[in-house]
Amino acid sequence: MRWIGRPTLGGKIEGQLPNNGSDASPPLPTHAVEDASRAAFGRRALLCGDDSFGWGGFMRRLAWGITVITAVGDVACVNDQVLVGDSVAGSEDGEAPAGEASEGGEASAGEAGDDAESSATASAGTGSGGLDSLSSGESGADEGDLPLDVHLAFEGMPTYSRFVRLTHDQWDSAARDLLRLEAAPGVAAAFSGDGRNGRFSNNEKDLSVSNALAFDYQQAAETLAAQVADNPEGLARVVAGTADGDSFVAQFGRRAFRRPLTPTELERFTNLFERGAELVGSGDEFVDGVRLVIESMLQSPHFVYRTELGPEDARLSGYELATKVSMLLHQTIPSDAMLDAADAGELDSRPGYELHVRQLLEAPQTVRAAQDFHGELFHIDRYQQITKDPEAFPTFNEALIPFLRSADLLFFEHVFADDLGVRGLLLSSRAYVNEATAPFYGLSAVGPDFQAVELDDARPGYFTRLGFLASHATMVDPNPIDRGRRLNTDVLCSSLSPVPGHVTLVPPPDPTWTNRQRVEAFTGEGTCGAGCHTQYINPLGFAFENFDAVGVLRETDNGRAVDTQSTYTFPDGPQSFANAPELLELIAESHQAHACYAKHLAEYMLARDITEGDLVQTLELASQSLADRSLQDLMFTLLSSPAFTTRNGGPQ
């Protein structure tokens, strides 16, 4: 990432602001904005977002109508929050970001965006030949010249690490299969957490071995090795097919390291095996050797990391590919059959590799990858924070929260297993209910087990299920700002501004207002939120106003009819809708939603940030998605692509 210019204060502040950044003056610190605002307005002043949100802004419009945000510094509106105390990015080289006040301080977002567009188009150097060439990738997609009008930010900074540490889930599942346990040991749940910078927890940048994690690995390795050694049946499974220390080291090591051991490694671990009696001392030299080797290999960097050690831009080795795809789809080590295929060189050819990828994709455990992807994309871990006012919602309690999560995981499984894609995610009538959750849908069910039901037209797709609705609400009311924000960022990849600029005097709330009226009063026309909120955030949230804070359908709010109508400005123009189902239909047909989904899917499956170098691949996926290809198909396309199969994702 690069900053194209040093940020300066650029937000437009109505009133007396000593320096609005429209000249070459030095940048003002954030507090200057606040102080100026405070000085200008005596009371009840709100600092809030600039109007510069949108699909325009300071972005690069490429020849085929695709706008690419290449770096944070390029972007005037880049956040999914509207926050106080912030100012807009500017540039020291004289280029004004969208929304920055130009001479006279009155430039609008659109004006600035137009300027940026025209200058950026000339400098756009990535890609050529239009979408025809973009949508005909390795997978043979035939969507042809499908025109896309989308806006995507490619601000990522991948490290393209050669040592991608296993996630904790992967470690646990890998230990299960390596030790041939019946179930995952569950020890990794207590491992020290990772600092999270990326959207997904498998992002290479966040996966390192800290002091605490090294300790956790040691403890887990000792525990599991002891369990194997102390259990004759378990031990027999682990050592099956081996006759002595040498053969055990070779066989176990091949599965632990996901490749044959080198002669040096064979000697190293054989020597360690032979010290078992000394270092364990149970009286059974073979068992002690096995235990010591297990302890050691579970802590080895060759087990802990998935490695890519070949030349830059070259195809990964068969062993590396076997591990990469197995870890992604099944969160575990490659099967013996997969390793055998690597031994035989089958994974070195594209047809052979793709055959095995198909088999992996069709395996039932691949559902887990689809669940993880959507669960993290839509932040379902946040459900644990749901709290509702017991007086307003006496039937909602904390015991429901795990059910909300489970139901959504089943829904994601449905999308994957039933060959659905983005449209299914947004529009499927399927839901999963049990006796606790069914009443919230106006249904009844028996028992704690979930059963599949088809809901009516009022509740299409994931975003009308209880989990999303209840987790994007206050204790009492729906939160259209939060709901709208999530759809903007997670589904449409729109960039919301953190930029304050205006200061607006706002009226006191009226106790007779509906929730929507309250939100509009403070964020709608005539307020400082008119830009971001009126066009982008609120409309998407208002569509769901007929779902209360726990997701139950309602017709009135505060004694008045709920109003779910609104208009949202898509990249290709504003579109009106009457309610959530109509909105979700529009989103399902928008190029932007498919492109956004493609970008997120690529980020998850490549386990790294996405850059402008991934543009071609992302657009191919988007085209396929728009053509109603299933999630499984999109995953296959990615797994077959050079972005996945080559070191560094192929030539950049």
Added chain:
Amino acid sequence: MTRLRHLKPPMLRRRAFLGSAGLATIGLPFLEGLPERSAWAQGNTPTFGLFIATMLGVVQGDWPDEPDDRFWPTELGPLTTDSMRAFADERCTGLLADYADRLLIIRGVNYPPFGISGDSHALGLVQCLTAAEPVGITHDATSSAPSVDTFIADALMGPGSEPLTLYAGAKGGFINERLSFSAAGVVRSAEGNPYAVYRQLMGLSSTPGGLSDRLLLRRKSVNDVVHEELNELLGRSELSQADRIRLEQHFDAIRNLEQRITDMATSCSDGKLDLEALEALNEGNAFRANGTIEEVAKLQFELAALAFACNAARVATLQIGDAYEQTRYIIDGAVTTSFSHISHRVASDSSIGPPIPEALEWHTAIDRIRMESFRHLLDRWSEYTTEAGSLLDHGFAMWTNTLAGGPSHSFRNLPYIIAGSGGGVLRQGSYIDAGDVSNDRLLNTLMYANGVPMAEAGRLGTGEFLDLMLA
């Protein structure tokens, strides 16, 4: 440049903390049977530092609608128990009145004027212990330099040594831990489970029989193998700088683990640490459940002290809450809305949305709850004693917030409370105005108070110190 005048910390006797000095409620038996490599056992006078960062600002009268200051002491100058009690009902720092003579409260400190733009939550968090210009402006924000605890750990424990990195509360996922940086752009994960911290510090073995000589030898042998493998990988020519950093971090982690095994495994006692509380918070991941944040913070205060006693760390950080802290506190018997909404004064995580009429009073109450938690640290740390004094004599705890105020989200006049003298280096019993300076000067001075030689302590920002902080 303002330079720190040289002060020699008072010498402490080799025999370190002895225990509770007669107090029955002592949580930790400081330093029973110290290992030979302990900082305490080398005739040194070690000092310890804990950097605590809370979120979402305090109520300090920096918002047009809220002119009343409910945080700072009423007058600059000496702090006494009586003077602090006099404003304890109106201003939360008064709740620390019993420790007036151990406090240094500092106003007039800001983040450096980088002129940056973006999400104040993220930017404030990133700058809090780095005083460095952030890279990225929202959930992608990271630091362009290591944080102060990294410099301290490197200087006092050797390059590659890790500070203790703690956390309290749930991690919402948008901007989680972002306080401690091992290098530019490399954030440390922070452990939020006190039980896990305890296990790591005590080196508890799940192996029956505990840490036998044979087990210690086995661990060493396994670690030797891992080190060999890492060395081989580090010898490869095709690695990028990022790859090397990752492997070196792993290498150092194994080395540190081995050193801890060797030094501490048989000598560090948990004393009267509340194991039941630790286990209760571990059960069902209660440590990250809504509403346990303050209990977790209190235990982390004690565990930091245990880490110091066990020579596992000389410096620690504790981030309390994530950048959009969603804790729902119980105030006057009722569960409030999320703290983030309260801080913004509206029912959203932004500046705009339906107002929350009670928000100011709730934020005031939350400030007082947080100050009561910090008082718990003072209670405990003053009990951990040697014949030469308490942990407050041997170290310091810095309490701050990543933002100055709630709705203002300001980076100016950040709240700083420093408890403890840092081995006699820091001024005590004072409320001072630093005079509109950047936090690099404060952090550099604390680096020195933590025991880093003066010549090496000015690692942040301009390299300047803040003389006013000195005794």
